[in-house]
Amino acid sequence: MLTANMTIIYVPNVVKSADFYAALFDLKPVELSPTFAMFIFNGGFKLGIWSKYTVEPAAQQLPFSPNGELVFKTETKADVDFLYNEWGTFREVTIIQTPVKMDFGYTFSAIDPDGHRLRVCYLDLDGE
Incomplete structure (x- = not known):
C-alpha cells in the first residue's frame, strides 16, 4: 500500500x-x-x-496561480486561534482567511512569501 x-x-x-x-x-x-x-x-x-x-x-515557468495548499491539522480548536494570532505577527505571511467554521471543521488560511497556500485546521467531523 x-x-x-x-x-x-x-x-x-x-x-x-x-x-x-x-x-x-x-x-x-x-x-x-x-x-x-x-x-x-x-x-x-x-x-x-x-x-x-x-x-x-x-x-513550467508560468505566473503563479495556486492550485493546492499545505494543510496542518491541530489537536484543538484553540490551537487554530493561537496559530492564527502567531502567524499574523510574521510580516511575510499574508492571512487570506480569518478563523471560520466550515463543513470540515475550524480553519484559517494564509499565503507564504512564494504564494503557496497554507491552511491550519481543527477537523470537526462530528459537527460540534
Whole structure:
C-alpha cells in the first residue's frame, strides 16, 4: 500500500524560503543547500523546498496561480486561534482567511512569501 509522506514546493529562493519555514515552525531543516531544503515534522511528514530553476524535469515557468495548499491539522480548536494570532505577527505571511467554521471543521488560511497556500485546521467531523 502506498503512503504519502512528503510534499515538495518549488520556490525562487530556497534559502529564503527555508528561513521562513524554520521561523514559522521553530524547526531546523535536516537538509539545506541553495537548490533544496527538507524539513521533517513530528510524525514523519516531510516538506521539501526545491529551486524552481533546478527542478527536473523542468517545471513550467508560468505566473503563479495556486492550485493546492499545505494543510496542518491541530489537536484543538484553540490551537487554530493561537496559530492564527502567531502567524499574523510574521510580516511575510499574508492571512487570506480569518478563523471560520466550515463543513470540515475550524480553519484559517494564509499565503507564504512564494504564494503557496497554507491552511491550519481543527477537523470537526462530528459537527460540534
